[in-house]
Amino acid sequence: MTSWIVKISGKTPQHWDFARDDQFWDVRDAGSFRRIEPGDDIFFWLTGKRIFLSWVRATSSLYAIGDNARRAHWVDVDTGGYTHRFEFELVSEDVAHPAAWNELQAAAGRKYSPQAPANPVNEPKAQQFLRTRFGHHGDIAFPNIPVTYKLGDDMRERARRQITVRRGQSRFRADLMDAYAGTCAVTGSTVTSVLEAAHIDRYFGDHTNHVANGLLLRSDIHTLFDLGVLTVSSSLTIQLAPWLQDSEYGDYHDQPLRLPSEPHKRPASDALERHRHNCQWL
Template identity: 40%
Template sequence: MPPPGANLEQACAQMTGWIVRIDPALEVHAGMTYEDELWDIRNYGVFKEIQPGDEVFFWVNGSNDKTGFRGYGRITTPLEELTPESRAKANWLNRDEGGYTHRFRFTGLSPEPTSSPTRFGELKAMLATALFDRATGHRITDEDDLEKLRSMYDDAPFKGWDFEYPTSDDETAQDPHTDYTHTPGVDSREQTLSAITVRRGGRKFRRSLITAYEGRCAIPDFDAEGALEGAHIDPYNGDETDHVQNGLLLRADIHTLFDLHQLAIDDDYRVILSEELRGSMYSDLHGASISLPANNAKRPSLAALERHRTRCRWLTAAHYS
C-alpha cells in the first residue's frame, strides 16, 4: 500500500458551493429539481469541477417578485453525460429543446430559504465572490460566503450547531467501556434506502466523537470543528447505533462520500477509494491511514467497517492495491 500523498490535506481542505441560476420563465423547474434531486445543464464548462460533497443553491434570476433563492442541497454525483434514456427521466418544460448535455444529482437539505435577496445586485453586494451577470452558475469557495448562503435556510445542517464540546469521557452516547454490538433488523425510524439521511449525528453521538478524535477529522487531519459531522458506520437504527465505536468524525463532504459507499476503510484503518474517486481531487486519500482515538475502546468497530465494505458494490481485491 503506497503512503498517502504530500498534498492530502490540501486536496480535501476546500469546501465548494455552487449557485445555479434558473430562468424566471422556468421558475417551476426550481420545484421540480428539488423533488427529483437532479439538475440538467447546458454549459458544461461552468460546472465541470463539480464534485460529490459540494453544496448547491438554486437561484431564480429575474427582475420581478419571483427572484430569489429556492432549494439547497448537497451534490452526490460527478457530472454525467446525458443519454436519450437519462434525458427522458427529467420533467423539464423544455426537456427536448433545451439543449441539456450533462446532469448532476444531489440530496435536498432545505426546500426554501427563510430569507433571500430579491435582486441579483443585492446578491452580488452580499458576497465577496465575483458574480457575473450572464453566467449560468457561480462557483463559491469563500467560506464566509458559504456561511452567508447557508444562513438563509433554517434547515441547513450548518446552522445552530453546538460549539461547546465536553473534554471528559463522561458525555458519550453509550457507555464507552462496553463494546458495540450490532443488532440486525432493528430500526426505530422510517428510512428510504435510495436517499442519504443528511444529519450531523445526534448531539451526544457527535460530542462523543469530538472528544474521542480530539476535534479532528479522521480523514484527513482537518480541525475546523464547525465542518465536522458524526458519521455512522452501520446505518443509524436507533439509540443503540449512537455508539462511539459505530462512528467516525468526518468533514461533511467526506461523510457524504462514506454514506454513498464511494469510500471505505480496511482492517488496517486505511482508506480505500472507488475507481471513480481515484481520478478526482480525493485521489491522495487512497491508502491513507485514518486518525484514530488514543483510547482503544473508542476506535471504530472493525466488524462495522467490514459490513460497510460489503455495501460498496465496486469493492474488489484490486481496490486494496
C-alpha cells in the same frame, strides 16, 4: 470545496420541482458546470423573482447524458438540447433569510454575474452567507409531489426517490445500519425498507453526520422522535409522552434502547440530554 449558484429561469420555476424529485440537473452547455464535484454545495437561484429556492449537495461530477439515461420530467415545450447532467441530494428548501444579489456580493467582496448559468463561490464568507440563508435542513425531508400528473403516469419511481430522501443521506444511513446491525433501536424491526437515519442534534452540516449523533429508527418512530414525543432517558430507556403511553406505542415506554456493540458508536449522552430538554412534557 467550491459552492455554486445555479440559475433557474424565471419562466420555468417548475423545473426545480421536477429536479428535486429526479435528484439531478440537466444543462445544455457544460461550460463552468464541468468543475462541479461531489460534495460541492449548490444553491439554486430563481431569476425574475431573484430569490434562492434551495440548497443541494452534488453527489456526482458533471457527465454526458447517454442514450439510456433516465429522462428528466421537464414540462416546458423546449426540452431539447440537454447534453450533460449532475446528480444531487437535497439539503434544504427552507429559505429562512431571503437575500438580494448585492448582499451576496458584499459578503464575498466581489461581483457575481446574475445572468451566468453557474457562478462558482470560493470565498469562505460568501459560502457561509449562502448557508445561513437557510433554516431547517436535515436528512429527513418530505418533498412535495408536483401537481402536474397525467392519467396513467407511473408514480412508483418518483415515490422510491422520495423514500430515499426521507431515509436520510446515504453514507450516514449506511453507517447507522452497520452500527445497529440493521435493527431499529426502539422497536427491534429489521425491515430495511422502513429504517431511517435520525439525527439526535438537528442537522447543521456534515460534522453532525456522525454515528454518535444518530439513531437507526423505524420511520414512524423517527417521526415521533423528531416531534419530541419520544425521547431517551439518561439511563438509556425509551420515554413516551403521557398521551402516547396508552396507545399502540405504550409497550416501548421504559424499555431499554438497543445499542451498538461498539461503545464509540453509541449515542452521545450530551446530544440525548439536549433532545430531552426540548421535550416540554418531560
